[in-house]
Amino acid sequence: MRLIILGPPGAGKGTQSARISQRLGIPQLSTGDMLRAAVKAGTELGKRVEGIMAAGGLAPDQVVLDIIAARIDEADAKAGFIMDGFPRTIPQADGLDALLATRRLALDKVLELRVDESALIDRITTRAKEAAARGEPVRKDDNPEVLSRRLQAYVKETAPLVEHFAGKGLLQSIDGLQSVETVEDQLTKAIGA
């Protein structure tokens, strides 16, 4: 099954896609994780996106499209995947369409997690505190100032994808403010798993 999970930062995309990934035995393709790994490894790509990510902006479309193109050709993605944090712009969605078309593949569903902005700020602040309490590194971009930039980027660049995928008949929206278990349950039903 080929899925996309869509929603603003802090909506629970990472948590839910990890669960769906386990349940369906398909990889979770998180461009955020891939870019953070590149930054950590100090690669050319990492150097190119480090400042953008720290400021809460978006990496260039072609950069993420190239990463995704390589990733979907890996063996574990042949049977399907769940994309988390990609696509984030209309050009990325169009680029993905082209990548899939040349491989004679199609998306099955796009899952939207709906949450309101004030809930997001709380969630991300809590996520940062919990990570710190577990002794884990806190994401540099999980602070109120950068978060507001990330939300702005979402509203301007990514939110239009909701209509875009609805128009293609692929969208399934779920209230992301329910408990993690309830959201998982509804997502599972939405994909018929």
Ligand code: AMP
């Ligand atoms: P995430 O882990 O999905 O919240 O992504 C963290 C950061 O990585 C974002 O704030 C962006 O700077 C960058 N990023 C991740 N995915 C994308 C994407 N599809 N397009 C552009 N930038 C991205």
